[in-house]
Amino acid sequence: xxxxxxxxxxxxxxxxxxxxxxxxxxxxxxxxxxxxxxxxxxxxxxxxxxxxxxxxxxxxxxxxxxxxxxxxxxxxxxxxxxxxxxxxxxxxxxxxxxxxxxxxxxxxxxxxxxxxxxxxxxxxxxxxxxxxxxxxxxxxxxxxxxxxxxxxxxxxxxxxxxxxxxxxxxxxxxxxxxxxxxxxxxxxxxxxxxxxxxxxxxxxxxxxxxxxxxxxxxxxxxxxxxxxxxxxxxxxxxxxxxxxxxxxxxxxxxxxxxxxxxxxxxxxxxxxxxxxxxxxxxxxxxxx
Numbered sequence: 708x709x710x711x712x713x714x715x716x717x718x719x720x721x722x723x724x725x726x727x728x729x730x731x732x733x734x735x736x737x738x739x740x741x742x743x744x745x746x747x748x749x750x751x752x753x754x755x756x757x758x759x760x761x762x763x764x765x766x767x768x769x770x771x772x773x774x775x776x777x778x779x780x781x782x783x784x785x786x787x788x789x790x791x792x793x794x795x796x797x798x799x800x801x802x803x804x805x806x807x808x809x810x811x812x813x814x815x816x817x818x819x820x821x822x823x824x825x826x827x828x829x830x831x832x833x834x835x836x837x838x839x840x841x842x843x844x845x846x847x848x849x850x851x852x853x854x855x856x857x858x859x860x861x862x863x864x865x866x867x868x869x870x871x872x873x874x875x876x877x878x879x880x881x882x883x884x885x886x887x888x889x890x891x892x893x894x895x896x897x898x899x900x901x902x903x904x905x906x907x908x909x910x911x912x913x914x915x916x917x918x919x920x921x922x923x924x925x926x927x928x929x930x931x932x933x934x935x936x937x938x939x940x941x942x943x944x945x946x947x948x949x950x951x952x953x954x955x956x957x958x959x960x961x962x963x964x965x966x967x968x969x970x971x972x973x974x975x976x977x978x979x980x981x982x983x984x985x986x987x988x989x990x991x992x993x994x995x
Contacts, residue, residue: 708737708779708974716742720759724752731755734963737779737974749775751783753970758786769865770808776976777805783972784809784935787818791966793958793973794937797989799981802937803911807858810907810935814888819907819933821889824855825898825924826911827945852892854911859884895920898927905931913938914955915945921954941989 711727719740724731728738731752738757740748749760760782765772772778777800784792784806796802810822863880864872884890895916910916910924913936921936928934936958940950950956962973979986 708739708776709735710739710741712741712743714743716740716746716748719748719750719757722757724755724757727757732963733965734973736783736962736972739775749778749782751779751786751972751974753786753788753972758782768808768812770804770862772805773801773980774976774978776974776978777801777980779974780805780976781809783974784933785812786972787813787933788970789972790933790969791958791971792933792935793962793971794935794976795955795959795973796937796939796976797979798939798942799979799985799989800976801980802976803854803909804858804861805976806909806911806935806937807855808862810909811862811884811888813907813933819931820905821891821907823891823893823903823906823908824852824911825893825895825909826852826854827895827915827920855890855892856881859890895924898923901927902929903927903932904929906933908932908934910934910936911938912942912944913958914940914943914950914953915948916954917945917948918952918954918957921957 709728713727724738727740728735736751738750738752740750742748749762750757751760752758760778762778765778765781765785772781780794780802783789794802794806807822807824810819813819814822859881860877863877863884866880867877906928908928910921913921915938925934936955938955940953940955943950943953945953959973962971979989
């Protein structure tokens with residue numbers, strides 16, 4: 708994100724960013740324009756042009772962005788001109804919720820037919836039972852997709868007007884969401900040889916994937932797909948990668964460069980919205 712102070716803040720849409728920021732670089736995807744009266748306009752850049760974010764439109768939906776970072780993320784993920792979106796985010800910043808909610812919004816608009824959620828089978832433990840000790844593939848991989856199921860439950864409860872709904876009723880609403888938006892989960896080990904079409908693809912916890920794994924997934928997507936990659940190098944659980952060798956780091960490096968084949972969008976979510984315990988934990992345990 709970058710702040711730009713200007714006198715006249717109106718009529719920014721579709722103007723050349725270089726006219727307002729002579730030092731513009733590809734890595735500056737998001738801008739906050741601040742007028743001399745204190746009026747603020749949020750925008751993102753695509754093909755060197757300023758795209759003003761329609762905050763009112765984004766706040767109309769069931770899941771409303773709470774911070775400017777979430778506004779940037781939701782706006783970027785919503786734009787079909789971006790084929791690859793990268794969200795570098797703190798724990799508890801709402802990254803998975805925003806991605807799922809935006810995917811639903813895009814499907815409602817007819818941009819894609821389904822949501823595919825991909826998360827690696829890496830345990831967030833120092834030591835723990837191997838997934839192989841659980842019986843059946845569904846049970847083995849359900850535990851790794853719990854962020855998705857938690858997100859769907861939250862959305863279902865937000866959509867409900869009755870705060871006293873039973874869990875059975877909420878579960879029914881979750882099934883309706885999964886059916887309406889054709890929400891699928893897949894295991895990375897199943898990806899070789901597949902072709903994913905007309906899908907809003909979410910790759911969660913990219914920092915736990917090797918570069919080879921991320922390449923495997925991305926080469927499965929055809930031209931009708933959008934991919935949203937979300938993660939944080941502060942939450943690496945895979946002992947075989949580190950902050951220099953994982954897939955997220957490669958994508959962060961690429962976000963600094965022009966991509967000749969496609970339009971890429973990147974932003975950060977650096978504010979915790981889950982709660983004060985998460986915010987405190989991020990501060991205390993992230994100390995060097």
